[in-house]
Amino acid sequence: MDLNYSPDDLAFRDRTRRWLEANVPRRELKTLDERREWHRKLYDAGLIGMGWPREYGGQGAAPMAQAIAADEMARINAPSPINSLGISIVGPTIIVHGTEAQKQRYLKKILLAEELWCQLYSEPNAGSDLASLRTSAEDRGDHFIVNGQKIWTSGGAIADWGLLLARTDPKAPKHKGISCFLLDMRQPGVEVRPLKQITGSAEFSEVFMTSARAEKADAIGRLGQGWEIAQTTLSYERGGNSLARVTRYAGAFTQLLRAARALKRGGRPLLEDPLVRSRIGRIYAELEVQRYAALRILSALQKGESPGAASSITKLSYSEFEKRYFELAEEILGPFGQVTAGGPEEMNLDVDSSSGVRGSWAYAFLWSRAGTIYSGSSEIQKNVIGERVLGLPKEARADRARA
Numbered sequence: 001m002d003l004n005y006s007p008d009d010l011a012f013r014d015r016t017r018r019w020l021e022a023n024v025p026r027r028e029l030k031t032l033d034e035r036r037e038w039h040r041k042l043y044d045a046g047l048i049g050m051g052w053p054r055e056y057g058g059q060g061a062a063p064m065a066q067a068i069a070a071d072e073m074a075r076i077n078a079p080s081p082i083n084s085l086g087i088s089i090v091g092p093t094i095i096v097h098g099t100e101a102q103k104q105r106y107l108k109k110i111l112l113a114e115e116l117w118c119q120l121y122s123e124p125n126a127g128s129d130l131a132s133l134r135t136s137a138e139d140r141g142d143h144f145i146v147n148g149q150k151i152w153t154s155g156g157a158i159a160d161w162g163l164l165l166a167r168t169d170p171k172a173p174k175h176k177g178i179s180c181f182l183l184d185m186r187q188p189g190v191e192v193r194p195l196k197q198i199t200g201s202a203e204f205s206e207v208f209m210t211s212a213r214a215e216k217a218d219a220i221g222r223l224g225q226g227w228e229i230a231q232t233t234l235s236y237e238r239g240g241n242s243l244a245r246v247t248r249y250a251g252a253f254t255q256l257l258r259a260a261r262a263l264k265r266g267g268r269p270l271l272e273d274p275l276v277r278s279r280i281g282r283i284y285a286e287l288e289v290q291r292y293a294a295l296r297i298l299s300a301l302q303k304g305e306s307p308g309a310a311s312s313i314t315k316l317s318y319s320e321f322e323k324r325y326f327e328l329a330e331e332i333l334g335p336f337g338q339v340t341a342g343g344p345e346e347m348n349l350d351v352d353s354s355s356g357v358r359g360s361w362a363y364a365f366l367w368s369r370a371g372t373i374y375s376g377s378s379e380i381q382k383n384v385i386g387e388r389v390l391g392l393p394k395e396a397r398a399d400r401a402r403a
C-alpha cells in the first residue's frame with residue numbers, strides 16, 4: 001500500500017478544492033431541477049464519471065483521481081450527484097457487458113442525468129437469496145413481456161429507467177435462468193409505489209410490472225447471464241467511495257466533539273468525563289482503521305486490481321462501524337440526539353449522510369441501520385468472505401454450526 005500522493009495528485013486535489021469552494025451550493029438543494037443543475041455543473045467540471053472511458057463521455061481518470069474528487073466533495077459537504085445509481089452501478093455494468101449500441105444510447109445520458117436510473121433486483125421473497133427471484137420475462141420475438149414485483153427500489157419514484165433482473169428460463173437451475181434488462185420505467189405496465197421509511201422520507205419504492213415491455217435490444221449480455229452480470233454490479237456497489245465515506249465520518253466526528261464540549265453534566269463539559277473520553281477515543285481509533293482500509297482498496301484499484309469478493313470485507317467493516325458510531329453519538333447527545341430539526345446550533349449535524357440528505361443526528365442514526373442490510377446484509381457478506389475470499393468449504397461450516 002502506498003500512502004503518498006504524487007505531485008500530480010496533489011495538484012489535482014488543489015484544483016478540485018478551489019473549484020468546489022467557488023461553486024458548491026450554499027443552501028440545500030430541494031427540487032429535482034436544482035439537483036440536476038448541480039449534477040450538470042459537476043459533469044462540466046469533469047467530476048462525474050471520472051473513471052469512465054473518454055469515448056463515452058468520461059474522463060478516463062485513474063482511481064486515485066476519482067477518490068480525491070469524492071474526498072474533496074465530502075470535505076466541503078457538497079450535495080451528492082443526483083444519478084448516483086446510474087453512475088456507480090448501471091453505467092459500469094453497461095460498459096463491461098453492454099453492446100456498442102447500448103453504450104452509445106445510454107451512457108452519456110446517465111452522465112448528464114438526462115435519464116435517471118434505479119436498480120430492480122430485490123423482490124418480496126428474494127433479497128439475500130436473490131437467485132430465487134420470480135419476476136418473469138417472456139420472449140416474444142423482438143421484445144420480452146415482464147411480469148412481477150420488485151421492492152426496496154432506491155430512487156424508483158424519480159427513475160426513468162431500471163436495471164432489471166428477471167427470469168427468462170423457468171426450467172433452468174435458478175442461477176442460470178436469470179437475464180438482465182434495461183427497463184423503461186415510464187411505460188403504462190410499470191407502477192411505482194413509494195415506501196415511507198422510519199426516517200419519514202420515502203427514498204425507495206415497490207415496483208409492479210404488469211405486461212411491461214423490455215426490448216430485445218435492451219437485454220444486457222447473453223440470455224441466462226443475468227446472475228454473472230449481477231455479481232459485477234454488486235462488487236461495484238460494495239467497494240466504491242470508501243475514502244469519501246471516511247471523510248464524511250470525520251466531519252461528523254468533529255461535530256460530535258463540539259457537541260460533547262458544549263453539553264454539561266454535573267456542571268462540567270461532557271468531554272471531560274473519563275468514560276466519554278475513552279469511548280470517543282476508541283471510536284476515533286476505529287475511524288482511522290476505516291481510513292487505512294479505504295486506502296488499501298484504493299492502492300489495489302490503482303494497481304489495476306478489481307475489488308471482487310474482497311469488497312465484502314470493506315462493506316461489512318464500514319457498515320458495522322457506522323452503526324456503532326451513530327449509537328455512540330446518540331448516547332452522548334441524549335435528548336438532543338432525538339431532535340430532527342432545529343435545536344441548538346452546536347448540536348446539529350451538518351454532514352451529508354449516506355443518503356445525501358443533510359440532516360440531524362437522529363436521521364443519521366436511523367439511516368445507519370440500513371447499511372448492514374443494503375447490497376447484501378452483514379450475514380451474507382460473512383458468507384461471501386468465508387467461501388470466496390478465505391475458501392472455506394461450505395460443508396465444514398455446516399458441520400461446525402451443527403456442533
Ligand SMILES: Cc1cc2nc3c(=O)[nH]c(=O)nc-3n(C[C@H](O)[C@H](O)[C@H](O)COP(=O)(O)OP(=O)(O)OC[C@H]3O[C@@H](n4cnc5c(N)ncnc54)[C@H](O)[C@@H]3O)c2cc1C
Nearest residue numbers: 119120121122127128152153154370373374375376377379
Ligand atoms: C436502504 C436500502 C436500499 C436498498 N436499495 C435497493 C435497490 O435500489 N434495489 C434493490 O434491488 N434492492 C435494494 N435494497 C434491498 C436489499 O438488497 C435487501 O434488503 C437485502 O438484500 C436483504 O434482503 P431482504 O430485505 O429480503 O432480507 P432477507 O434476505 O429476508 O434477510 C432477513 C435476515 O436473514 C438473514 N439471512 C438471510 N439469508 C441468510 C443466509 N444464507 N445466511 C445467514 N443469514 C441469512 C439476513 O442477514 C437478514 O438478517 C435496499 C435495501 C435497503 C435497506
